[in-house]
Amino acid sequence: MAFVFVSGRPVTSALVALLFFYELCVAEIPPNYTFMHEATKAPKISSYDYIVIGGGAAGIPLATTLSANYSVLLLERGGSPYGNPNITSVFNFGSYFLDASPNCPSQQFISEGVINSRARVLGGGTCINAGFYSRGEKKFNKEARLKDESLVHESYEWTEKVMVFKPVVQKWQSALRAALVESGVTPDNGFTYDHVIGTKVSGTLFDENGTRHTAADLLQYANPKGLSVLLHATVEKILFKTKGRSRPLAYGVVFEDSLGNKHKAYLKGGQKDEIILSAGALASPQLLMLSGIGPKEQLNAHKIKVMLYQPFVGKGMADNPMNSIFVPSPVAVEPSIVQVVGITRFGSYIEEAGGFNFIFANPSAYQGFSPQMGGFFIEKINGPLSMGELKIENLNPADNPSVTFNYFKEPKDLQKCVSGIKIILRAAESKAFSNYKYANMTVKDILDLNLKLPVNLRAHANTSSSLEQYCKDTVRSMWHYHGGCRIGKVVDHEYKVFGVDNLRVIDGSTILNSPGTNPQASVLMLGRYMGVTILGERLSSDDNNKN
Numbered sequence: 001m002a003f004v005f006v007s008g009r010p011v012t013s014a015l016v017a018l019l020f021f022y023e024l025c026v027a028e029i030p031p032n033y034t035f036m037h038e039a040t041k042a043p044k045i046s047s048y049d050y051i052v053i054g055g056g057a058a059g060i061p062l063a064t065t066l067s068a069n070y071s072v073l074l075l076e077r078g079g080s081p082y083g084n085p086n087i088t089s090v091f092n093f094g095s096y097f098l099d100a101s102p103n104c105p106s107q108q109f110i111s112e113g114v115i116n117s118r119a120r121v122l123g124g125g126t127c128i129n130a131g132f133y134s135r136g137e138k139k140f141n142k143e144a145r146l147k148d149e150s151l152v153h154e155s156y157e158w159t160e161k162v163m164v165f166k167p168v169v170q171k172w173q174s175a176l177r178a179a180l181v182e183s184g185v186t187p188d189n190g191f192t193y194d195h196v197i198g199t200k201v202s203g204t205l206f207d208e209n210g211t212r213h214t215a216a217d218l219l220q221y222a223n224p225k226g227l228s229v230l231l232h233a234t235v236e237k238i239l240f241k242t243k244g245r246s247r248p249l250a251y252g253v254v255f256e257d258s259l260g261n262k263h264k265a266y267l268k269g270g271q272k273d274e275i276i277l278s279a280g281a282l283a284s285p286q287l288l289m290l291s292g293i294g295p296k297e298q299l300n301a302h303k304i305k306v307m308l309y310q311p312f313v314g315k316g317m318a319d320n321p322m323n324s325i326f327v328p329s330p331v332a333v334e335p336s337i338v339q340v341v342g343i344t345r346f347g348s349y350i351e352e353a354g355g356f357n358f359i360f361a362n363p364s365a366y367q368g369f370s371p372q373m374g375g376f377f378i379e380k381i382n383g384p385l386s387m388g389e390l391k392i393e394n395l396n397p398a399d400n401p402s403v404t405f406n407y408f409k410e411p412k413d414l415q416k417c418v419s420g421i422k423i424i425l426r427a428a429e430s431k432a433f434s435n436y437k438y439a440n441m442t443v444k445d446i447l448d449l450n451l452k453l454p455v456n457l458r459a460h461a462n463t464s465s466s467l468e469q470y471c472k473d474t475v476r477s478m479w480h481y482h483g484g485c486r487i488g489k490v491v492d493h494e495y496k497v498f499g500v501d502n503l504r505v506i507d508g509s510t511i512l513n514s515p516g517t518n519p520q521a522s523v524l525m526l527g528r529y530m531g532v533t534i535l536g537e538r539l540s541s542d543d544n545n546k547n
Contacts, residue, residue, distance in 0.1 A: 031082065031220060035227045035228055036080070036219070039075075039231060039232050039256075039263065040232075040259055042230050042233070044262075044264065045263070046228075046265050046266070047265065048070075048071045048073040048266075048268060049066075049267070049270060050066050050267075050273065050276060051073045051252075051265055051267065051275045051276070052074045052275075053275070053276070053277050053278060053279050054277065054279035054284070054507065055078075055215075056119060056280055056507065057123075057124045057126055057215050057520055058508070059124070060122075060215040060216065061158075061218055061531055062278060062531040063222070064222040064227065064531070065221075065528060065531025065535055066534065066535055067223040068223050068535065069538075069539060070226060071226055072228070073228050073230070073265050074229045075233040075265075076121075076230065076231055076233060077233060077234045077235070077279075077283075078103075078120040078121035079105070079122065080121075080122050081105065081122055081214050081216050082216070086105075087128070088212050089211065105127055106121075107400065109400040111388075112405065112406075112407060113456050114319075114405075114407065114457070114476060115456065115457065115476075116319070116481070118282050118283075122229070123215045124215060125280075125479065125520060126163070127216070129205075129518075130353075131206050131337060131338070132337075132338040132351070132518045133163075133193065133205060134195060134341065134518050135195055136195060136516035136522035136525075137195040137515065140513070143511075144487065144522075145487065148529075151529055151533070156193070156521065158528050159521070159524045159528065162217050163215070163217055164204070165204055165205070165206065165207050165208065165213075166191060166203065166204075167203070167204045167337075169201055169339055170334045172329075172333045172375055172436060173340050175435065176377070176427070177340045179428070180342040180350060180427050185342035185343070185344055186198050186199070188200075195343065197344070199340065199342045199343070200340070200343070201339055202339070202341060202517075204337070206337070233257060234398055236254045236255060236262075238253050238287065238503065239252040239264075239266075247501055248307045248308055248500045248501070249500070249501045250267075250274075250503040251267050251502065252266035274534075275502060276503075277507070278505075278506050280509065281483060281508045281509040282401060284485050284507055285313050285401075285490075286397065288497075289392050290304065292304055294314060295310070295311050298314070302392060310490060310498070312489035312490050314389050314391060314401075315387075315483075316389075317387060317403055317405055317481065317483045318388070318482055318483045318514070319478075320382070320384055320514050321407045321413070321471070322378060322379065322477060322478040323379050323470070324358065324376045324377065324379070324450070325424050325425070325446060326358070326359075326376050326446075326450055327428045327446060328370075328373060328438060329373050329374040329437065330373075330436075330438055331435060333372065333375050336353065338351045340352050343517060344419070344423060346419050348381055349420075350379050351377075351380070352376065352378060353376045354374070354376070355372050355374075355375060358376045359454065360454075361453065361454050366449075367449055379417065379421060380480070380517070381417055382416070383416075384410070384514075386409040386410040386413050387409075388405045388406040390403045408471060417467075418468055422467065425443050444464060448462070450474060455476055456475060458475075480514045482508045482509065482511040485497075485507075485509035485510050487511075490505065495530060506526065506530050
């Protein structure tokens, strides 16, 4: 989700004033992380007990946890979020989506006419998303093989103490919340982090001053003597030993700094030393292929030395389709970020964003209406069942791979969207929402208006023919894509890569179904959970060896 600049000023200029106690927010003061440096300052050769690739929602909790007792190198291809008001201040929320420069924290890619984005910054998606925080359902814990319920709960709380806040819900959001309840998305569950059927308010990464708190803030938990964080460190490949071995053994990585200098980092050689890939749903399968693990046709096409033919790398790519409906209002709507969600029984999640230009368009695209006079109902389906695949385009890890998601290929996905849109239209016409909708505006008027809005790059008609067609024509991304290194296909229940030693993948690429309404809470929890698990197993093993 993003806000748009109009006439040189961000549309979000009123957002903090209304959302966060009327206080002006400036860039967050950078913490004194003595272990964080530019990769240009890294030695040519170094060695560690663990090497974690990717400083995002999973990688930071992992590296931070493991640093308590072992030496850890965390490699991040982007820069620091601190001191960058475009990231830290809610005033500038979304400005990075308009920036195509190579150092931007957001890197755009396009799939099937749908504009998408991937993070390129320490903190990953927590630095550029809408900040909505909601825990995943218990089904996710089962699919992710997380059996210790107490540790799951503790891992959520470990994050929440540092990053998550209770929002202030404004008038338009309150009306939408009541409209969802009136439309059958019941019960009203008040404020809760938990994934429960009904309508609720959940957490936000923005504090009372409008300052964003990201996964990078979790580094305050780190052991400064055990952790090294390198910024603008682009990993080119993982190194494997094969001579005299029945299985490839991961033992190091090659990475490049911002000046183009090459560095190598090796594991120290301990029995439990590991490389952990936490680069996200695009970069993790991409890096496996660039390192020689992937489908035969992909490796051969790019003349990559084969370590292991693995046909499932890059497969099962999924992106939860999002559809939105802008409802013009006869009265002004205070700018608001996602804080309310309706969790239906049929697998559709309905969120909101009011009073700003949610579609990146010139205000004239609103057909005489104003984005400040109205708001968006946002619908996302769970799962999804529809899946595609990822392929590498070249040998440059900084370039986007090619990815297809096959939005709405499976009929059940499409039907969930239709059912969700029906709930939205019912809510828009509810008594609770009546102050924020023109009385004489019909459902068809609303749908036709939205079909004229430039929400994607797909060609389609400007009038509604069916809700099924509306879902297809107006599909967008919720930025919740996942897969490519799916658990049970590429990694086992301990997230170890099948067929090789000393290598795990722990991030959104392993996920089978996007957890909850918004996955960041679950991915953060997964990183902490697996960090504690790996650490505990190694400490126990070390103790046994001493005895």
